[in-house]
Amino acid sequence: MTHGHVATLADEDGAAVERFVAGDRAAFDELFQRHSDYVYHIVNGVLADQDLSRDVTQEVFLQVYRSLPGFRRGSKFATWLYRIAVNRAVDAARAVRRRKWTSFTPDLEQRADPSGDPAGRADEQDQSEMVARVMREVPAQYRDALVLRYYREMTTEEMAEVLGCTVTAAKVRLHRARQKFRECYERLYQRDTRA
C-alpha cells in the first residue's frame, strides 16, 4: 500500500465521515465496506475464534456508528477504528480467558501430536491454524502487537499509532509479545531444543 494510496483512502474516509455526520447513513456502509475485512482480521487475529470475532467486529462498528458524530476532525479515521478494534478484541480475549474450560482429555490432545514437530506438521495442518492455536494461549495483552505486526504487517511506527504509544514502547511490547508467543509455541508443541 503506497503512501499516495493511503492518503487517498484517508481523504475518502474523511469525506464519508463528514457525510455520515451530516445525516447520510449510506456513508457508514461505505466505511464498513472499506474497512470491515481489515477490522475482522485484526479481531480474529487476537481472538482466534471466528464466531466470536464476527460478534466483536460488529460491536466495533456499532461503537463507530454511535461515536462517529463525536469523531474529532483531523484525526485519521482508520487509526481510530483500528484502535477501537484492538481494544475491543483484547477485552473480549480477556473475558474468554476468565471463562476457563476444564479439559477432560489433555492426553488425547497431546496424543494427537505425537511427533511434537511443527515443521513436520506443516504439511498436515494449516500454519495459520497452528498460529491461532498458539495465540489462544498467549496472554491477551500481548496479542495485539503480534497481530498488527505479523497479521497486518504494520511497521513499528504504525503500530505505535494504533496502540496509542511511543515507537519505543511499541518495540518493547512487540519484543515481549514475541517472547510470550515463543514460550506458548514451545510449550504447546512440546519443543525441547535446549542445547
Add this chain to the structure above:
Amino acid sequence: MRGCTRGTRVPSARCREIRARLDAYVEHELSADAAAAVRAHLDGCPVCRTEETRIVRALLPLRAWTPGQSPSDLAAGLHARIAAMQAPRRRNVWRLQLAGAAASVLLVAVCIATGLRHNSPGMSASDDAPVGRALRSGTETTPRAAASIPGPGSSVTPSSELRALRAPGATPAPGTVPTPATADARPPRTARTRPTPAPRSFLDVADSRGVTARALMSGVARRPEANPDASNVTQPLPATVVRRTAPQPPPRFEQTLNERVRVGDQVTELYGEAKWDESGRLRAIRVRAETADADGDGVK
C-alpha cells in the same frame, strides 16, 4: 568474542544482552551496526546460535500467518444490530406512555376509593386497615398474612379473620391462647420445605432427567494408556451429551452442549465441547460452568 562458558547454562552478561535483541535481529529490525554486532557474537557463541535457531523456528509460523476470509454475513448481522440498537428507543417511548397512563388510572382509582371510604357513615379511616388493626392488637403479621386478610365491606367472621392472622409466618399475640379452631387452622409443621442443599460441584448438578454432568463425563473417553484399543477412544460422546445431533463427526467436528440447570435461585449453565480430527478420532472434551442468579446475569 566471549560467550557462554562451555558446559554451563548460565549465560554471560553479553549473551543476555544479545539474546534480548535476537528476535529483532532475526526479523531484520536492527540497524546495520547493531546487526553486525549480534552476528559477530553468534559466530563465536554456539549457545546463542541455538537460541537464534529456536527463535527463528517459533516465529516462522507467524510470518506465514495469513488472514482468513471474513464471514459473508458480517454486514447483514451489523445492520440487524443497528436496527435493534435503534429499536429500544421507540419501545422505551411506548413503555413510558403506557406507564404514564397506568399511573394516571391508578391515581384516579385511589382518589375515588379514598373519597368513598371517608364518606362512608360510621367508618373511620383507620378502620379499613387490617394490618393497622393487627398491629394495634399487638399481633405481628407478615406480608403474606396481610395479603390474605379480607378487606372492609366483605363478610368476614371473626374466626376467619383470626385464621388469616395465624397464617404461616404470623406470630401469635403475647398471652394469646389458641382456640381449638385456630389450632386446627395451623398448617402442619411438615409442610415447611427445606431449601435444597447446593451441590458441591457443578458436576453433581442433575439436569431435568436427573443426570449429572459427572455421570455424563465419566463414560466418555478412556485414557489411552488404560485402554490401548483405539476404537474405544474414537467412540463419540454418548447420546445424552450430544443432545441435538447424532454423533457423526465430519472433519474437525466440534459440538457444544448447553445444559441449563436451576438450583434454588441460581441457574447453572453447563457447556461441553468435543473435538474430532479428520479421521474421526476424538481429540478433546472440555466443560465449563457458569452460574448466575435466576433473575440476574451475574456470572460467577
